[in-house]
Amino acid sequence: MNPLLRVDDLARHYPVATATGQKRMLHAVDGVSFSLAAGKTLGLVGESGCGKSTTARLVLGVLPATCGRITFAGAEVSATRDRHWRALRRRMQLVHQDPLAALDRRLPVGEQIVEPLVIHGLEAGAEARRQKALQLFEAVGLRPDLFERYPHELSGGQRQRVVLARALILGPELLVCDEPISALDVSVAAQVINLLQDLQGRLGMAYLFISHDLKVVRQIADEVAVMYLGRIVEQGPPEALFHAPAHPYTEALVSAVPTLQRGTRERIILRGDPPNPVDRPAGCAFHPRCPRAVARCREEEPVLRPASDGRLAACHLVPLATDAQAAAA
Numbered sequence: 001m002n003p004l005l006r007v008d009d010l011a012r013h014y015p016v017a018t019a020t021g022q023k024r025m026l027h028a029v030d031g032v033s034f035s036l037a038a039g040k041t042l043g044l045v046g047e048s049g050c051g052k053s054t055t056a057r058l059v060l061g062v063l064p065a066t067c068g069r070i071t072f073a074g075a076e077v078s079a080t081r082d083r084h085w086r087a088l089r090r091r092m093q094l095v096h097q098d099p100l101a102a103l104d105r106r107l108p109v110g111e112q113i114v115e116p117l118v119i120h121g122l123e124a125g126a127e128a129r130r131q132k133a134l135q136l137f138e139a140v141g142l143r144p145d146l147f148e149r150y151p152h153e154l155s156g157g158q159r160q161r162v163v164l165a166r167a168l169i170l171g172p173e174l175l176v177c178d179e180p181i182s183a184l185d186v187s188v189a190a191q192v193i194n195l196l197q198d199l200q201g202r203l204g205m206a207y208l209f210i211s212h213d214l215k216v217v218r219q220i221a222d223e224v225a226v227m228y229l230g231r232i233v234e235q236g237p238p239e240a241l242f243h244a245p246a247h248p249y250t251e252a253l254v255s256a257v258p259t260l261q262r263g264t265r266e267r268i269i270l271r272g273d274p275p276n277p278v279d280r281p282a283g284c285a286f287h288p289r290c291p292r293a294v295a296r297c298r299e300e301e302p303v304l305r306p307a308s309d310g311r312l313a314a315c316h317l318v319p320l321a322t323d324a325q326a327a328a329a
């Protein structure tokens, strides 16, 4: 079956000036490929600056790619902002981490929920729009009396529900959730995650779910991709990935969450920040921070390929799948 979303060799480079005034290229996203089936969730994790948000903006067609290809429901996504782009954008919506920034402080939240309908000229008549918005209010668990309130009169969790209701009003097939709970406290965040799962069950949307919270990603994702310095370094089902990480970088991320770590392997503590993407280390980009690195890691760049247990990993130390296993995966 064709996936709903397919990303092939996607890249986004930025020309930047170094401290000495030299012009260099920053590879924010550098050859990323994945696919996402309808109704499923792909979690995207990795340290700050690894390219998660850039990937999200490329997928939504709000940022042009340097190269690569994005296909949504069989149609190519490009950042052209023409009629074709607008029609596709209706079917994929963004849920951002900061609901206050996403909402207009001067408008009651009920009015903001119906805005996408007005923009796309989809529902004639103010009353029909209001009824639709009230239905969505209920679907995201908001009381109808909050309809006329302004964003600053709502709690953070309520505001994120308003943002969700607005994203849902056009009936999207894909929600791109970029750190949707990072501004919320733990119990409210848990409610929003439960709501997202519930909505997915009822409406069958696919989620591209970006988060640095591995526990939440394990709960919500069907598949997880780990990014490092603009590339995917490991991808697989959350249970396998978090309980028995193959790539030392995934292992380091998991080591930082004691309740996720299993087994007796020595923990990998991540030291320092990731390298500057302008000066990507030779060989494996993770080798300067990897306690398991061997000579080959400093010289030869590992490519992302099937490991013996079916997941994808870009590490010289991970046993590769045999040709037969790779073909079956």
Ligand SMILES: Nc1ncnc2c1ncn2[C@@H]1O[C@H](COP(=O)(O)OP(=O)(O)OP(=O)(O)O)[C@@H](O)[C@H]1O
Binding pocket: 014, 016, 026, 027, 028, 029, 046, 047, 048, 049, 050, 051, 052, 053, 054, 055, 277
């Ligand atoms: N407009 C830009 N010009 C130059 N560099 C950029 C630009 N936008 C992003 N970058 C760089 O691209 C890299 C990836 O950024 P991105 O925001 O995608 O990372 P991220 O994983 O989403 O981080 P965070 O979790 O902090 O949001 C970073 O090094 C960032 O500094």
